[in-house]
Amino acid sequence: MFTQVIVHRPKDEFRGATVAYLQRVTGAARELSGIVEAVVWSEGDGERIVVTTTWESPAAFAAGEDALFDLIHGVPFTEWMQEPLDVLLLDEIPPPAA
Numbered sequence: 001m002f003t004q005v006i007v008h009r010p011k012d013e014f015r016g017a018t019v020a021y022l023q024r025v026t027g028a029a030r031e032l033s034g035i036v037e038a039v040v041w042s043e044g045d046g047e048r049i050v051v052t053t054t055w056e057s058p059a060a061f062a063a064g065e066d067a068l069f070d071l072i073h074g075v076p077f078t079e080w081m082q083e084p085l086d087v088l089l090l091d092e093i094p095p096p097a098a
Contacts, residue, residue: 001036002058007086008049014080015046022051025071029053032067034060058091 010018019040026038034056041050053068055061077085 001092002055002061003088003090003092004053004055004061005086005088005090006051007088008051008077009047009082010049010080011082015049018049018080021075022049026051026053028071029068032064034064061089 008018008022019042022040026040029035029038036054036056038053039051041052042048043050053061055064
């Protein structure tokens with residue numbers, strides 16, 4: 001498995017728009033080949049909005065990456081966010097063999 005985590009810190013006035021947009025994006029992302037899950041999360045105080053996309057493999061992410069980025073093209077993140085997005089790309093570490 002492979003997971004992409006993106007942490008958004010929207011300005012107060014763009015919080016609702018950010019959440020609504022990310023909900024639409026994750027809904028569309030769920031239709032991409034190789035994706036296992038796409039979820040929008042909120043930290044308790046709502047300051048950070050986190051999107052996770054989990055893929056069958058790094059290769060599946062690489063194959064779907066352009067389509068995923070097409071979904072967010074044109075979003076004014078520099079205007080909406082308090083600071084740049086944090087992006088994590090995580091490869092699963094399988095448990096040790098029994």
